[in-house]
Amino acid sequence: MRLARRSPGELLPLLAIWLPVLVSILYVVGFTLYTVWIAFTPSTLVPEYGWVGLRNYTAILHTRNWNIAAANIVVYGFCFMALTTVLGLLLAVLLDQKLRGENVFRTIFLYPLAVSFVVTGVVWGWLLNPGIGIQKLVVGLGWTDFRFDWLVDRDRALYCIVFAGAWQASGFAMALFLAGLRSVDADLMKAAQIDGAGPMRIYRRVVLPTIWPIFIAVFVILLQFAIKTFDLAVALTAGGPGISTVLPSMVVYDFMFQRGLLGRGSAAAVLQLSMLLAVLLPYAAFRYWQTRRVARNA
Amino acid sequence: MRSTRVVLYLLVTVLAAFYLLPLAVVALNSLRSTRDIFGNGMIGLPHGLELDNFSQAWSGLCIAEHCTGIRGYMLNSMIMTIPATLISTFFGALIGYAISLWRFRGDLWVFGIITLGVFLPEQMKLVPWVLVLRDLGLFNSVAGLVLIHVVQGLSFTTLFCRNYYVGIPQELMKAAKIDGAGFFRIFWRIVLPLSPPILIVTIIWQFTGIWNEYLYGVTFASGPNQPVTAALIALAVSVSEAPQYGVQSAAVLIAAAPTLFVYLIGGKYFMRGLTAGAVK
Numbered sequence: 027m028r029l030a031r032r033s034p035g036e037l038l039p040l041l042a043i044w045l046p047v048l049v050s051i052l053y054v055v056g057f058t059l060y061t062v063w064i065a066f067t068p069s070t071l072v073p074e075y076g077w078v079g080l081r082n083y084t085a086i087l088h089t090r091n092w093n094i095a096a097a098n099i100v101v102y103g104f105c106f107m108a109l110t111t112v113l114g115l116l117l118a119v120l121l122d123q124k125l126r127g128e129n130v131f132r133t134i135f136l137y138p139l140a141v142s143f144v145v146t147g148v149v150w151g152w153l154l155n156p157g158i159g160i161q162k163l164v165v166g167l168g169w170t171d172f173r174f175d176w177l178v179d180r181d182r183a184l185y186c187i188v189f190a191g192a193w194q195a196s197g198f199a200m201a202l203f204l205a206g207l208r209s210v211d212a213d214l215m216k217a218a219q220i221d222g223a224g225p226m227r228i229y230r231r232v233v234l235p236t237i238w239p240i241f242i243a244v245f246v247i248l249l250q251f252a253i254k255t256f257d258l259a260v261a262l263t264a265g266g267p268g269i270s271t272v273l274p275s276m277v278v279y280d281f282m283f284q285r286g287l288l289g290r291g292s293a294a295a296v297l298q299l300s301m302l303l304a305v306l307l308p309y310a311a312f313r314y315w316q317t318r319r320v321a322r323n324a
Numbered sequence: 325m326r327s328t329r330v331v332l333y334l335l336v337t338v339l340a341a342f343y344l345l346p347l348a349v350v351a352l353n354s355l356r357s358t359r360d361i362f363g364n365g366m367i368g369l370p371h372g373l374e375l376d377n378f379s380q381a382w383s384g385l386c387i388a389e390h391c392t393g394i395r396g397y398m399l400n401s402m403i404m405t406i407p408a409t410l411i412s413t414f415f416g417a418l419i420g421y422a423i424s425l426w427r428f429r430g431d432l433w434v435f436g437i438i439t440l441g442v443f444l445p446e447q448m449k450l451v452p453w454v455l456v457l458r459d460l461g462l463f464n465s466v467a468g469l470v471l472i473h474v475v476q477g478l479s480f481t482t483l484f485c486r487n488y489y490v491g492i493p494q495e496l497m498k499a500a501k502i503d504g505a506g507f508f509r510i511f512w513r514i515v516l517p518l519s520p521p522i523l524i525v526t527i528i529w530q531f532t533g534i535w536n537e538y539l540y541g542v543t544f545a546s547g548p549n550q551p552v553t554a555a556l557i558a559l560a561v562s563v564s565e566a567p568q569y570g571v572q573s574a575a576v577l578i579a580a581a582p583t584l585f586v587y588l589i590g591g592k593y594f595m596r597g598l599t600a601g602a603v604k
Contacts, residue, residue, distance in 0.1 A: 039506070039508060042418060042508075043418065043422040043426075044581050047422075049475060050419070050475070051434070051437050051438065053476075054437055054479075057452040057453075060451065060477045061448050061449070061451055073451065073455065116339075117339065120339070121336070122334055132342055133591060134340045134344055135340070136595070137342055137343070138343065138589060139587075139598065140584050140586065140594065141536070141539065141580050141583065141584065142536030142537075142553050142580065142583070144488070144553040145391045145556065145576055145579060145580045146346070147561055148557075149349065149350055149561070149576060150346065152366050152569070153345070153349065153366060155366070158362070158365050158366045159366050159367070162366070162380060163367045165513060166365060172591070193343070197343075198598060201595060202599065222591065241335075250443070253445070254446075255538065256446075256539055257538040257553070260538070260557065261557055275445065275447055278450075279543075282450060283450075283543060290547070291450075291451070294447075295450070296446070296448075298445055298447055298448075299444070306443060312338070319381070
């Protein structure tokens, strides 16, 4: 099948497919490898092609910014995942009660997903600002010593990002859970009820086995979402007060474009990627195991 | 039984109010004067309508020393988002079609590698993009951002389209080939007419994602070339000394309007994209 023997009519499709395919593969593989490689070079403002081994990594791991960011991402990731899952599950269970106006409620719970993180961050920044937001409202209603100033509190500002993130993403968790709840076999439920099984028993034996894989999927999606969080935190706290709410994604940007240290920034980006892989690879293995098991049982 | 229903509706209404709060606050504040907001707080009803906020936000507001409002940034976002959405969707459909219906050796590998792009954080691609944009002379231009979003978008659009086209029966392909139809003829005549559902999902997903994107916009464009998301951040910084909450709320509302509109008219398709592209 040499190219020369093909007519132009056959060549065009080849070109039309392979050009974008090549661009895409170059993008996914080439760009990733390039950043991995830059992390081993002494690059500052422009890429330089020396070799410094792991020096960028050790330097990054010894900065205060990275250490705060690494601690923050653990707290943020866990709290965001927990709060979003709880809210999403609550919404899904509520909407599953054959409510009148279900569509309206669903539209309301999901609209935050259509809005950018920047808008979410800016608006929640106003609402959580003690001088003009919720605190002012409650104080104005007469509860004069009410305080809700987490946004300007070094130890608590991170939870404001958790809060805004959960507001935005919980509708998504709801949608996945709702789809799961609706896929529970109604006949099986009825049969269990006729057999006299109580609600707890039905829940344990019928509902949970159907929806537990959805829990895992939701956890993984939310965690990797947390690791990529950037815009929301920039718009809401910009890393502050001080640097108390920096996240790994912000450290990458800071080193690359504010300090002009491409090598260090790339090392931070690779560290961010490894966090992502630590979440995604076990999940990929789990999914593989699951499909294998289904195939065996079939 | 009756009372549990009442509690149920009460609970779901309270939650709905909580989710609507930010939108309601921005919408109301876009009609309030800054003095009113400053004195009475963010959350409150307007005392008199300040319709001037919108014209101020659109064409008078100062962002990073340019007092031309968000009009130019909205335009940037438009001429970035629309071409990038259409081009990435078109090529995604083409690659998805080739991978799913013209099976070739290694097609699953190609698909696997392309879809890996869905997981990669943007931070991993910043430095290579700097070089590519510099070499192409597209740094600090909307065209550069279009290129980025087309390439970035291919992973998603290919994933969506391939998974849809896999469901097209091979018999249809065989019959078309026997009739002598070639690659493009089958694409135009058979595959595309079957595609509207997935194309709508893909276009909505791409439009929302690109419109709302911030990191690339702020990294690869500056000043008046930035998309509106970056302008909103610059705005928040530049008004921190002399806040203009009313005008700023109007600006936020205008910036969020296109994707909210798309969500309201295409909610069903928006949802499908969400569950299919969940991994983002």
